[in-house]
């Protein structure tokens with residue numbers, strides 16, 4: 001009865017009763033002989049594959065976190081635009097109000113001038129009317145002396161009012177001459193959109209890891225594309241405050257000193273039940289020196305709230321922190 005053999009040179013099985021001639025001089029052995037060898041190789045390869053799956057899973061998680069953080073960031077930026085627009089509108093309204101006040105001031109001033117002139121005119125009318133009345137009476141009268149008395153008064157009145165009160169009143173009428181709305185400067189005032197490179201990673205901690213009051217650190221994460229800096233997230237159970245502190249750290253790398261940098265970051269302690277209940281800490285333009293724990297309290301979360309699994313922070317006793325870093329400046 002034929003048995004199965006294995007040709008090492010061709011990596012294939014053959015039947016003992018009909019070994020093709022092209023296997024002459026090839027290393028042929030029994031299947032039993034290679035079982036352990038093949039098994040070991042397969043175990044090694046499978047482990048490598050499993051490692052790759054784990055890496056990809058981590059990557060997929062980070063990409064998901066990245067998507068969330070992009071959504072949050074664009075939402076935040078949109079809200080900033082709204083706030084900025086509201087501020088500009090407020091300023092424009094203020095300008096409008098002060099222009100209207102100016103109009104009122106000018107109106108009051110003009111009206112006062114006109115009123116004064118009208119009062120002068122009215123008293124002049126009274127004076128002239130009385131002169132006319134007296135003059136008419138004297139004209140009807142036969143006394144020459146009376147005529148001579150009144151004549152200089154009338155003459156003087158005629159001289160006085162000949163030109164002065166003949167012209168129509170002149171006053172300033174306000175009109176608003178519109179200017180162009182300069183959209184470019186308005187845009188400039190709202191602000192300039194800037195795309196900053198940012199890196200997002202997810203770190204997962206077992207709640208038992210941070211039972212004692214010392215920092216427990218995640219693996220290093222390399223912010224590729226962001227000057228190759230290495231970061232890690234530290235968590236600590238602050239027993240005194242009964243809180244969880246989450247902090248971000250720029251790692252020192254070997255002998256070669258890592259540069260300090262200024263960066264914006266967002267730390268999110270993820271609530272798996274409801275996004276809106278996640279704890280978020282955002283900061284801009286923070287100076288990170290390699291090796292320094294930036295702050296002991298970047299994010300402070302009530303320990304009991306975290307620990308109560310019904311609150312949605314723990315899943316299988318693990319909680320997750322999503323970190324997004326955008327570097328604005330590398331220090332010399």
Ligand SMILES: [Zn+2]
Nearest residue numbers: 007010023026
């Ligand atoms: Zn062969």
